[in-house]
Amino acid sequence: MTRSRSLFQAYTLTQWQEYYAAEPERIEDVFLAFSEQANTPDNAWIYRADAAALKAQITALQTALGLGDRTLADFPLYGVPFAVKDNIDVAGMPTTAACPAFSYRPEQDATVVARLKAAGAIVVGKTNLDQFATGLVGTRSPYGAVPNAFDETYVSGGSSSGSASAVARGQVAFALGTDTAGSGRVPAGFNNIVGLKPTRGWLSTRGVVPACRLNDCVSVFALTVEDAWTVASLAGGFDAADPYSRPHPGTAPARFNSTPRIAVPDSLEFFGDARNEAAFQRSLTQLTALGATLEPIDFTAFRALAAQLYAGAWVAERTVAAGAMLDRDASEMDPTVRGIIEGGRAYSACDAWQAEYTRAELARRIATQLDGFDALVVPTSPTIRTLAEMAQEPVRYNSQFGTYTNFTNLADLSALALPAGFRDDGLPFGITLxxxxxxxxxxxxxxxxxxxxHALPLGATGQPLAAQRTPAPESHHVRVAVVGAHLRGQPLNPQLQRRQARFVCETTTRDCYRLYALANTTPPKPGLVRSATGQSIALELWDIPLARFGEFVAEIPAPLGIGTLELADGSLVKGFICEPQALENATDITSWGGWKAWLARHHSA
Incomplete structure (x- = not known):
């Protein structure tokens, strides 16, 4: 079997943006190379767009760009090739869910696909999967098994096998998968790429063939975390047409604490895989080197909840999703997949309700255990298997792969699979937060x-990881500049901490501000005012969840308030300002350059 590797010159979103910056018209030549290889045998793909399908997308994008009121900046994914798992609808392309007898050709894009196209991305095809997204192996497809990108004798992981393989080999910049039990994480771990399994309901599942509707997520594969987050941000958002879509509450922190507290299972199972066990121990050491504090927690509830997904009534959700396919000739479905899905018929409505009660109880226990931690770290998979091994034990080994993934959606958690180096046999290893x-x-x-x-090479491309860009403020957070009593170590900093605010960096204002020590304030506070004779003043930037920002502002007493400050780099952020009348009895401390410097020198005087 021929398996083509990279088809494009760019790999990451930043590289694509740089490639098109000077010559947007390059887009047609870029996709000619892909259409010329559309017939090359490659089990990662079920359907690849031909020249006409690509041309139609390119023309629509160029037309939108050429209307005169929009620029490349309005299309953050302009001309970026991406793949879509073949249980997600793309208008005009067949959706098979890896079952030819199920195939249909949708007239509309799934919500996530439509949003990514609107951002300028180009769909180049539909990728292979474990049939009806039932499996974590990448072998349960009539279109062929998708082998590992590093060693073709090993499995790629599933069910989003084709999407992961296409990204790992540089055939697309990113790909959409789905993740109900780990399908957006296991293949990421097996192929040295990033797999973002978002919060349920953030990315709409309208236009997705359901596996378990209550637990399905659209996931994102990319070579870098930065790219995965960008794609998810563009694809996500509330969709009123999806009954399981949820609006973002705007209450979550923008980042971990400065000294992250990370939970680790108190007992770990690797099913005899010493290489994975050693790799995970190295990862724990590396987390500590990044400043994290690791603490063991009882993993009993997690294991019990993971078992519910396939060993209980939850499997009946897959039975409902498969619908009439189970009444057709058995030869039209993969026998392992059919056996799993048919198992749901053994459960009653009473069993289903009891399963939900059990899920809720275990999910609450898990939430309580994780309270106070920034994250839980687990091996993405405890082990990996060869294609030959998987053929001998298709259910048992699949179950092993889900040890650290199956509970996540049942417990309403978010997850991120990360590359974590290579084993001594050359196969990738991954962790999941x-x-x-x-x-x-x-x-x-x-x-x-x-x-x-870690600076690992990107996927199987051999390309190096570029330096990360400074993250911009995110729409569900407010970036606030603090200059005095709310600085780290100062008495009012807990007001930020209580709102899940997170420190971003230290910086300065533009050189047009003056700083005053205000009179009769408890605790002591400074006042910042704009002035034509000012200088740069030291400050800290903090990101506050949007829904908590009002609480924070409500606690600010006169004569202080929140306005807009200009930073040294010219950017604008919200920050503390002072009413002019409060300066009458204040002390000008501008020359000290900042509140902490003045306090230190003041106390040492």
Whole structure:
């Protein structure tokens, strides 16, 4: 079997943006190379767009760009190739869920696909999967098994096998998968790429063939955490047409605490895989080197909840999703997949309700255990298997792969699978960070730090990881500049901490401010005012969850308030300002350059 590797010159979103910056018209030549290889045998793909399908997307994008009121900046994914798992609808392309008898050709894009197209991305095809997204192996497809990107004798992981393989080999910049039990994480770990499993309901599942509707997520595969987060941000958002879509509450922190507190299972199972066990222990050491504090927690509830997904009535959700397919000729479905899905018929409505009660009880126990932690770290998979081994034990080994993934959606958690180096046999190893719902940004911020610290090559491309860009403020957070009593170590800093605010960095204002020590304030506070004869003043930037910002502002007493400050780099942020009348009895401390410097020199005088 021929398996083509990279088809494009750029790999990451930043590289694509740089490639098109000077010559947006390059887009047609870029996709010619892909259409010329559309017929090359490659089990990662079920359907690849031909020249006409690509041209139609390119023309629509160029037309939108050429209307005169929009620029490349309005299309952050302009001309970026991406793949879509073949249980997610793309208008005009067949959706098969890896079952030819199920195939249909949708007239509309799934919500997530439509949003990514609107951002300028180009769908180049549909990728292979474990049939009906039932499996974590990448072998349960009539279109062929998808082998590992590093060693073709090993499995790629599933069910989003084709999407992971295409990203790992540089055939697309990113790909959409789905993740109900780990399908967006296991293949990421097996192929040295990033797999973001978002909070349930953030990315709409309208236009997705359901596996378990209550637990399905659209996931994102990318070579870097930064790219995965960008794609998820563009694809996500409330969708009123999806009954399981949820609006972002705006209450979650933007990043971990400065000294992250990370939970680790108190007992770990690797099913005899000493290489994975050693790799995970190395990862724990590396987390400590990044400043994390690791603490063991009882993993009993997690294991019990993971078992519920396939060993209980929850499997009946898959039976409902498969619908009439179970009444057709058995030969039209993969026998292992059919056997699993048919198992749901053995459960009653009473069993289903009891399963939900059990889920809720275990999920509450898990939430209580994780309270106070920034995240839980687990091996993405405890082991990996060869294609030959998987053929001998298709159910048992699949179950092993889900040891640290199956519980995540049942417990309403977010997760991020990260590359974590290579075993001594050359196969990739991965870890997964798991956090409460809506903590996706915090996971991604720390994940980007992790990836930068390791600087592993990107997927199987051999390309190096570029330096990370400074993250911009995110829409569900407010970036606030503090100059006095709210600084780290100062008496009012807990007001920020209580709102899940997170420190971003130290910086300065533009050189047009003056700083005053206000009279008769408890605790002592400074006042910052704009002035034509000012200088740069030291400050800290903090990101506060949007929904908590009003609480914070409500505690600010006169004569202080929140306005807009200009930073040294010219950017504008919210920050503390002072009413002019409060300066009459104040002391001008501008020359000290900042509140902490003045306090230190003042107390030493």
């Amino acid at each position: 798991i956090a409460p719902a809506w903590h996706d940004l915090a996971l991604s911020a720390f994940g980007a730090r992790w990836q930068q610290a």
